[in-house]
Amino acid sequence: MAEISKDFIVGEAKRLFFQFGFRRITMDEIARNLRMSKKTLYALFPSKNDLIRAVVDSILEPNLGKISALMREEKSVAGLLSGSIAVFHGLSQAISEPMISDMRTMPEIWSYVEKRRLKVLMGLREVLERGKRSGEVRPDLNIDLFLRIYFLIVNAVGNPTVIMEHNVTPSEMAGQIYGILIHGIINAGRRPGGAA
Numbered sequence: 001m002a003e004i005s006k007d008f009i010v011g012e013a014k015r016l017f018f019q020f021g022f023r024r025i026t027m028d029e030i031a032r033n034l035r036m037s038k039k040t041l042y043a044l045f046p047s048k049n050d051l052i053r054a055v056v057d058s059i060l061e062p063n064l065g066k067i068s069a070l071m072r073e074e075k076s077v078a079g080l081l082s083g084s085i086a087v088f089h090g091l092s093q094a095i096s097e098p099m100i101s102d103m104r105t106m107p108e109i110w111s112y113v114e115k116r117r118l119k120v121l122m123g124l125r126e127v128l129e130r131g132k133r134s135g136e137v138r139p140d141l142n143i144d145l146f147l148r149i150y151f152l153i154v155n156a157v158g159n160p161t162v163i164m165e166h167n168v169t170p171s172e173m174a175g176q177i178y179g180i181l182i183h184g185i186i187n188a189g190r191r192p193g194g195a196a
Contacts, residue, residue: 004036006044006054014055021098022052022106052109060116063091071123077131078182081150084124085174088154121147153177 012034016025027048031038045051066087074080103110124147131137156162157177168176 004034004040007058009034009041009044010051010054010058013051014058017052017055017099018094018096019098021096022048022102022109024098027051049106049108052106053112056109056113059091059094060113063087063094064116064120067120067123071127077127077136080124080127081182082174082178085154085177089174092155117151121151124150150181153181 009030013025013030016030016033027041027045028038030051031041034041041051045054067084070080070083070087074083103113125143128137128141128143128146132139132141132143154177157173162173166173
């Protein structure tokens, strides 16, 4: 049998995990799907958690790279938030509900993901602080509260199930999230009581 690369194994495991979650799929099933011995699989990934971490990395790394590039290249806070919503939407499509559900019951994996998320949060925090100093962001904004709201909204609404329920495209959903977060819901051209 030809040599199977780690990337190929991670890709196959990701496909199975996406469909069934992390807990339901065994190393035996992954080895069987790849037509390789379990011994060979364990030589490359000494534990199932090692393989899960590799799958999580294969999902997170490209998206974290896009966020890092946005933070380096995007000069406006609005542009960064708009771009990051699109990245988080892409990330939400790469992780299924069964995967998220299982991760929450796997402390080692969940902690690993949370550390990565915290790194992104700190980067966004720096950008918002810079925006406050430049005057682009309101001086009274509670940055920590905003970031909490931001991630809750993106995680709750920017996922494929919600997008399908509301019959909108992913870019329309990202635009709605961005518009609500940046501009609110009140029509600036209208005064309270209906007067223009």
